[in-house]
Amino acid sequence: MRIVLILAALLIGVSSANAQTVGAAPSVIQDRSYKLLREDEDWSFLRDRSLREDFWDPIKYIPLRKSADDWYMTMGGEAREVWEQIGNDNWGQSPYWNGYLNQRYMPYFDLHYGKHVRTFIELKSGLNSFRRGGPRPIDEKKLDFQSGFLELSSSSDSKSIELRIGRHELEYGSGRLIDIREGPNVRLSFDGFLLKSRIHSWQVDGFALRPDEDNPGFFDNAPNSAVGFWGVYATRSLPRKASLDLYYLGLDRKAATFQRGTAQEVRHSIGARISRPIATEHSGWDFDDEALWQFGTFGSGNIRAWTVATETGYRFPTVPLKPRFSVKADISSGDHPNSNSLGTFNPLFPKGNYFGVIATTGPGPINIIDVHPHIETALPHNVSVSVDWIFQWRQTVEDGVYAVPGFLIRAADGSQARFVGHRPGTEIRWQANRHLWYQADYGIFYAGSFLKETQPGRNLNYWALWAGYKF
Secondary structure (H helix, E strand, C coil): CHHHHHHHHHHHHHHHHHHHHHCCCCCCCCCCCCCCCHHHCCCHHHHCHHHCCCCCHHHCCEEEECCEEEEEEEEEEEEEEEEEEEEEHHHHCEEEEEEEEEEEEEEEEEEEECCCEEEEEEEEEEEEECCCCCCCCCCCEEEEEEEEEEEEEEECCCEEEEEEEEEECCCCCCCCCECCCCCCCCCCCEEEEEEEEEECCEEEEEEEEEEEECCCCECCCEECCCEEEEEEEEEEECCCCCEEEEEEEEEEEEEEEECCEEEEEEEEEEEEEEEECCCCCCCEEEEEEEEEEEEEEECCEEEEEEEEEEEEEEECCCCCCCCEEEEEEEEECCCCCCCCEECCCCCCECCCCCCCCCCCCCCCCCCEEEEEEEEEEEECCCEEEEEEEEEEECCCCCCCEECCCCCEEECCCCCCCCEEEEEEEEEEEEECCCCEEEEEEEEEEEECHHHHHHCCCCCEEEEEEEEEEEC
């Protein structure tokens, strides 16, 4: 039945998109884009029935009171199917091809009770089939709440404040530190309090949360009592389309594990980011630069860690294929076991595909130096192609290599080699219409001298086929 419903939705989406190209353009241009956080969408303009042009528009504005047009409900969702194939996972520790199917279904309901009260509910169902060894926590969640919060708000011409209580998704900056984890099958969420405020040109968020533990059953998730997360994140616009982010983030883990051992970790992160978006109309530079200092305690010792991450690109939107050339360069600190201070950088809750198409395999942004050139082009019929190549070294040879979520996957084991390896990769994406998209990824991680010395050091292969539908 689920497959029948999905196919029907896909066919309806294609037919409705084709109908849009034939019909007259709407008299008013509104934002109809689907956001990464669906709670950020505003479909209230569809109270004007003359603006309805899509098959799904009737459920985007459903009146709740006849006498008040700011009492309404919005419904939406997504379905996503992914086939992933990994060979020599962890560079040969799992020396076979592991292929599996991931399915994700996420409907949401956004209810507004006037201008100052709102409830938002988003469900998630992540299903995994055929994976050797069974599903991981990021692969399967039968059914639960992805988000579910009560929002109380007030606003004026230059100031606004929103208090949200419940379960939340967080996405800040480029996702290097706080991300919803879109690549894996099961997205990340947090339980607690979130305060969002706008003061003139500043957007300032404060939160006190616990990450949500994903158990595989039905409505059996719970906040992780062993981890506390709090902070303040502020951002504002700068001249020439740039933006500035300033933040403080606190983390308390009762049992954190690094190469030097396991102990309680209380870590404070202070950082800044300055960025400019990719050019869309005229040729120009874009950039994304971030620096972060971490301090605190690890057991009876201290924490002294840091990272610097940069990305610089140039796009030619007025020439054929609209190419963009960019280079990323990152460095994050590793540990010196003989020191009293833990030097291993903690990326907190980073995005799953931090280093490109190999989303859930390979090294993460911990004790790493990387250089990452990248080329992307736009082909006819909403097809885009990107090619990249990433080269990675250990920042210190006394610390090991960690996965994206932060756990150790290869100890230093006395090796003095820095070079971890290099990975060419490519991604092809087709946005068939505003609802339906397809994607194909392929990458090979060639093991470097460090992996070969610490064994096993086989080359890792990865490919994936994606299909998704949003409404």
